[in-house]
Amino acid sequence: MFRISLFEFRIYREIMLVENIKAEFNLYKNQAEKSDFFLKREEAFAEFEKVGFPTTKNEEWKYTNLKNITNQSFQSTCESTIETELMLSHAFLKDLTANKLVFVNGSFRPELSTIIETDESIVISTLAKAKTAHSELFNKHFGKYAPIEGQGLNAMNTALLSDGAFIYVPNNKTITNPVIIVNIADSTDVNVLCQPRNLIIVEKSASLTLVETFYAVGNNPSFTNVVNEVYANENAHIEHYKIQNQEGESYHNNFTQIFQEANTNINHVTLTLSGTLVRNNLHFFMNGQNCNSLLYGLYMPHGTELVDNHTRVDHAFPNCHSDELYKGIMMDKSVAVFNGKIMVHLDAQKTNAYQRNQNILLSNEATVNTKPQLEIFADDVKCTHGATIGQLDEEPMFYLRSRGIPADVARKMLLNAFADDIAERIKIPELVELLEQEIEKKI
Amino acid sequence: MLSIKNLKAEIEGKKILNGLNLEVKAGEVHAIMGPNGAGKSTLSAVLAGRADYEVTEGTVDFDGKDLLELSPEDRAREGVFLAFQYPIEIPGVSNANFLKTAINEKRKYQGLEPMEATDFLKMMREKMELVEMDKSLTSRSLNEGFSGGEKKRNEIFQMAMLEPKLGILDETDSGLDIDALRLVSEGVNKLRNKERSFIVITHYQRLLDYIVPDFVHVLYKGRIVKSGDASLAKELEEKGYDWIKQEVEANS
Numbered sequence A: 001m002f003r004i005s006l007f008e009f010r011i012y013r014e015i016m017l018v019e020n021i022k023a024e025f026n027l028y029k030n031q032a033e034k035s036d037f038f039l040k041r042e043e044a045f046a047e048f049e050k051v052g053f054p055t056t057k058n059e060e061w062k063y064t065n066l067k068n069i070t071n072q073s074f075q076s077t078c079e080s081t082i083e084t085e086l087m088l089s090h091a092f093l094k095d096l097t098a099n100k101l102v103f104v105n106g107s108f109r110p111e112l113s114t115i116i117e118t119d120e121s122i123v124i125s126t127l128a129k130a131k132t133a134h135s136e137l138f139n140k141h142f143g144k145y146a147p148i149e150g151q152g153l154n155a156m157n158t159a160l161l162s163d164g165a166f167i168y169v170p171n172n173k174t175i176t177n178p179v180i181i182v183n184i185a186d187s188t189d190v191n192v193l194c195q196p197r198n199l200i201i202v203e204k205s206a207s208l209t210l211v212e213t214f215y216a217v218g219n220n221p222s223f224t225n226v227v228n229e230v231y232a233n234e235n236a237h238i239e240h241y242k243i244q245n246q247e248g249e250s251y252h253n254n255f256t257q258i259f260q261e262a263n264t265n266i267n268h269v270t271l272t273l274s275g276t277l278v279r280n281n282l283h284f285f286m287n288g289q290n291c292n293s294l295l296y297g298l299y300m301p302h303g304t305e306l307v308d309n310h311t312r313v314d315h316a317f318p319n320c321h322s323d324e325l326y327k328g329i330m331m332d333k334s335v336a337v338f339n340g341k342i343m344v345h346l347d348a349q350k351t352n353a354y355q356r357n358q359n360i361l362l363s364n365e366a367t368v369n370t371k372p373q374l375e376i377f378a379d380d381v382k383c384t385h386g387a388t389i390g391q392l393d394e395e396p397m398f399y400l401r402s403r404g405i406p407a408d409v410a411r412k413m414l415l416n417a418f419a420d421d422i423a424e425r426i427k428i429p430e431l432v433e434l435l436e437q438e439i440e441k442k443i
Numbered sequence B: 001m002l003s004i005k006n007l008k009a010e011i012e013g014k015k016i017l018n019g020l021n022l023e024v025k026a027g028e029v030h031a032i033m034g035p036n037g038a039g040k041s042t043l044s045a046v047l048a049g050r051a052d053y054e055v056t057e058g059t060v061d062f063d064g065k066d067l068l069e070l071s072p073e074d075r076a077r078e079g080v081f082l083a084f085q086y087p088i089e090i091p092g093v094s095n096a097n098f099l100k101t102a103i104n105e106k107r108k109y110q111g112l113e114p115m116e117a118t119d120f121l122k123m124m125r126e127k128m129e130l131v132e133m134d135k136s137l138t139s140r141s142l143n144e145g146f147s148g149g150e151k152k153r154n155e156i157f158q159m160a161m162l163e164p165k166l167g168i169l170d171e172t173d174s175g176l177d178i179d180a181l182r183l184v185s186e187g188v189n190k191l192r193n194k195e196r197s198f199i200v201i202t203h204y205q206r207l208l209d210y211i212v213p214d215f216v217h218v219l220y221k222g223r224i225v226k227s228g229d230a231s232l233a234k235e236l237e238e239k240g241y242d243w244i245k246q247e248v249e250a251n252s
Helices: A002-014 A016-031 A036-051 A084-089 A127-133 A135-141 A152-160 A394-401 A407-423 A429-442 B040-048 B072-078 B095-109 B117-130 B148-162 B178-191 B206-210 B230-239 B242-251
Strands: A099-104 A123-126 A165-169 A179-186 A192-194 A197-202 A207-217 A222-232 A237-245 A250-260 A265-274 A277-286 A292-299 A306-315 A321-330 A335-344 A352-361 A367-376 A382-390 B002-011 B014-024 B029-033 B053-062 B080-083 B090-094 B166-170 B197-201 B215-220 B223-228
Touching: A016 A036, A016 A152, A036 A152, A084 A179, A099 A123, A123 A127, A127 A135, A127 A165, A127 A197, A135 A197, A152 A222, A152 A250, A165 A179, A165 A207, A179 A192, A179 A222, A197 A207, A197 A237, A207 A222, A222 A237, A237 A250, A237 A277, A237 A429, A250 A265, A265 A277, A265 A306, A265 A429, A277 A292, A292 A306, A292 A407, A306 A321, A321 A335, A321 A367, A321 A407, A335 A352, A335 A382, A352 A367, A352 A407, A367 A382, A394 A407, A394 B072, A394 B090, A407 A429, A407 B090, A407 B095, B002 B040, B014 B040, B014 B053, B014 B223, B029 B040, B029 B230, B040 B053, B040 B072, B040 B080, B040 B166, B040 B197, B072 B080, B072 B095, B080 B148, B090 B095, B095 B117, B095 B148, B117 B148, B117 B178, B148 B178, B166 B178, B178 B206, B215 B230, B215 B242, B223 B230, B223 B242, B230 B242
Parallel strands: A099 A179, A165 A197, A179 A207, A192 A222, A197 A222, A207 A237, A222 A250, A237 A265, A250 A277, A265 A292, A277 A306, A292 A321, A306 A335, A321 A352, A335 A367, A352 A382, B029 B197, B029 B215, B080 B166, B166 B197
Antiparallel strands: A123 A165, B002 B014, B002 B053, B215 B223
């Protein structure tokens, strides 16, 4: 008897968040206009109902168990109560000259945001506004890149997205200063669910520097579920930085699909500094020749944190180049997962694709699960992949110490040097400085 | 300055040093020669404090301090400098930053303030000239992509910057062409003075044509079996090590 009731209880717990989502969607459904946008969301909701949250039975989620998220209840329509200044004091890069879009619990906060771009043909706005103000662009691109099918979390985001950035850079234009999307999860009063949805369109020969930052405040758990769709038209150039530093009980899932036309150049850096569970899904699709895709990442989990980076690069056309390097500094009982997939399609001759994952374990109790993957269907390509997991080498330590540098300082120097491979991919000096400070704090 | 008494050391249970004695006074240059496997590199490793060697017996006194009790960094800050036989590459750590850290850590140990940036740069410029180091090398990562000769010159440059009381050159001549050997030796000779001592470990006499030692010792089976002046090195060059080995076997 006892066993059965315990089992029933567990089932009930696991569907808690699903019930939340259903109730919330029904609420939305009753109020919504029956537009194309609504139909898309209804379709996404149906998919979510069908597939639900991924479990560890799914190969792609083998090492990342979401049960601590799905057995809790979260609210996605709550007001943030803490003072604005306090919020922003948590925000990175507040001194950087940039266009800033601030979202608190998924809602846009115009009074905290600043747009300094003066070119009126460039749009730095929100998804909610763009839906009507730029409906043609919105309808052309929204939901076209991030897949819903079989992707419960993407479906959930599409069905119940809160708001997000809408950025449009027309042909031959450059946004002079970076655009920073600041996302704050404020769980002071309740468990909070934030579902930002960003749509970034960079047209022919245009360029953009984009920084996404994530923070959390408050003592209750927060769950941030982001979907980014980035469209790069021919010859576009995008610098994309994602900095995730959500302290406290914070769960984070991010799906970024970057769709590249010919001759585009994308540099993406993912920095995961803190979070209870962080899953980054970063997908590139090269839809033309001579694309260049650069994916770099650094993670430094401590305590019992889990960081999972799943990347996928689709080389669908010839003569494209991709380079990927993810590095991890593992502390305490933390866990990292790396799964990098490079798909070289049948027609993608002369592909150059490189992938590496390197990890340093600073503790005997840390775990790394790494799986670099190459699937090649073309026959004239240059591809390499590899992964390493190790400790800080004795030889460099001894060399530095033999010059009078104490062991703890030497260790920091070597870890900074390890992280430097990623830091040097960042083209915003303020961000490099910030990263150095964070490394200093963490180790 | 340095007094080694009955030093015995082993690695992974294998005995390498078997009761080595050596006295080095301030300003002296001692050459340690010997056949392969005699324990030359073990001696330098033990003096610098490498953890994989275990000292089982004996004492090493360095200016009144028990050297064997000190961590590698404290030995360095007390004034011991080891020029490595195989200096390793450390990508991501710049030469300049590394040296600044090393110098300021030593100053901190001595209770001094960190060095002013301008003084540091001036010092770097002066010392680079000693070994004709290219300026561009200092902004690069430590030894990364350096040629064999550049790595050895960088060791001597570091020694010049850190101004040790005792410099240990571990087979610094290995793998050097004659020009690099001359540059490295000239650098060392310019660092010689009344206070500073050197232990020059080498397999070949060639280096000692350039760095003329006050004493030459032959290390064999973990002990010093013969000592003399610079002429002993010449004799070894002509006659090899076999006669020494025979002498040792005959006496035992």
